[in-house]
Amino acid sequence: MLQIALYFALLSLVSVGGIPSVMPEMQRLVVDVQGWMSAAEYTQLFAIAQAAPGPNVLVTALIGWKVAGAAGGLVALGAFCGPAAALAYSFGGYWDRMRDAPWRKVLQRALVPISVGFILSGGYVLATPQGLAWQNALIALASAATLSATRLNPLWILSGGGVLGMLLF
Amino acid sequence: MEFAPPKSLLELYLGFLSIGARSFGGVLPWAHRVMVEERRWIAPADFAEVLALCQFLPGPNVGNVSVVLGRRWFGPMGAVAAFAGLMALPLVWVFGLALLYADFASVAAVKAVVTGVGVAGGGLFIGTALKLAKPLAHKPWGIALAVSCFGVIALGRVSLFAVLPVAALLGWSAARRGVL
Numbered sequence: 392m393l394q395i396a397l398y399f400a401l402l403s404l405v406s407v408g409g410i411p412s413v414m415p416e417m418q419r420l421v422v423d424v425q426g427w428m429s430a431a432e433y434t435q436l437f438a439i440a441q442a443a444p445g446p447n448v449l450v451t452a453l454i455g456w457k458v459a460g461a462a463g464g465l466v467a468l469g470a471f472c473g474p475a476a477a478l479a480y481s482f483g484g485y486w487d488r489m490r491d492a493p494w495r496k497v498l499q500r501a502l503v504p505i506s507v508g509f510i511l512s513g514g515y516v517l518a519t520p521q522g523l524a525w526q527n528a529l530i531a532l533a534s535a536a537t538l539s540a541t542r543l544n545p546l547w548i549l550s551g552g553g554v555l556g557m558l559l560f
Numbered sequence: 561m562e563f564a565p566p567k568s569l570l571e572l573y574l575g576f577l578s579i580g581a582r583s584f585g586g587v588l589p590w591a592h593r594v595m596v597e598e599r600r601w602i603a604p605a606d607f608a609e610v611l612a613l614c615q616f617l618p619g620p621n622v623g624n625v626s627v628v629l630g631r632r633w634f635g636p637m638g639a640v641a642a643f644a645g646l647m648a649l650p651l652v653w654v655f656g657l658a659l660l661y662a663d664f665a666s667v668a669a670v671k672a673v674v675t676g677v678g679v680a681g682g683g684l685f686i687g688t689a690l691k692l693a694k695p696l697a698h699k700p701w702g703i704a705l706a707v708s709c710f711g712v713i714a715l716g717r718v719s720l721f722a723v724l725p726v727a728a729l730l731g732w733s734a735a736r737r738g739v740l
Contacts, residue, residue: 416720438678445650448620475619501731508709510689518682534683546585556676
């Protein structure tokens with residue numbers, strides 16, 4: 392549990408772009424390095440977090456819970472949110488004062504492609520729990536296309552994924 | 561129309577509680593609806609500014625919004641109250657669903673549905689990334705950086721801790737030269 396707390400606290404500080412960005416690294420840790428669960432179980436935990444209301448950061452609580460019980464879940468959530476929250480807490484006022492600083496605009500522009508690459512990776516990792524199968528590609532691309540083309544509540548898109556999953560897997 | 565911050569810690573907590581309780585399918589639209597439209601705590605432009613900061617900072621975006629605004633209105637206690645309100649009910653939901661799922665995980669059909677939901681969730685991230693990528697359309701260096709990040713992390717399975725410093729350095733120097 393200590394290990395997961397430390398690792399999530401570190402991850403918290405590099406989660407530029409939010410939870411989607413760190414999905415690949417978390418999966419690498421809990422599936423590839425530690426072997427706490429399979430890639431399929433990881434995607435299923437993420438599905439549960441998506442199906443519930445609330446920020447998708449709750450997936451960290453589920454990972455902690457799977458590894459070390461309910462207390463592990465709370466510790467993992469706290470570890471992931473704490474350092475970033477402390478940063479937001481201390482940075483909030485400063486950022487407002489720097490509204491027109493040139494370095495702030497440079498930094499914002501620099502982070503766009505990085506966030507795009509990271510979030511794309513998060514999507515890919517979650518969408519390929521059994522490797523690059525055509526069923527996964529079909530569901531993921533249909534979901535991405537629906538999100539881009541319509542203003543449907545994502546919950547409907549997730550439900551559609553559930554129906555396709557039942558038919559295809 | 562006037563905008564005024566919440567009058568008490570309790571009002572702040574209850575407002576974030578209602579954001580968390582209703583936010584099926586994404587928190588951000590509900591955060592906007594509750595704080596800007598229903599309770600009129602904060603003006604739209606101000607909200608957009610706070611959100612831009614929180615998307616730039618690491619960590620969960622709306623979680624950061626709760627901390628920044630809670631602090632602005634009530635100091636440390638405000639940050640704690642807003643964050644706790646946001647997380648309380650969703651946390652009960654996820655643990656409830658996870659316990660329920662644990663009972664049915666051996667049923668193949670249930671597993672297939674849940675896996676499908678997870679894969680579709682991954683697809684949502686892909687769609688979000690493509691939306692974010694629109695400003696890069698005429699910036700080949702930006703596209704190259706995004707694609708390299710994807711290749712190295714998703715396909716190469718290299719640790720984020722190794723990739724971020726290099727990518728940040730490349731992005732920074734490209735942005736300084738005006739090609740991003």
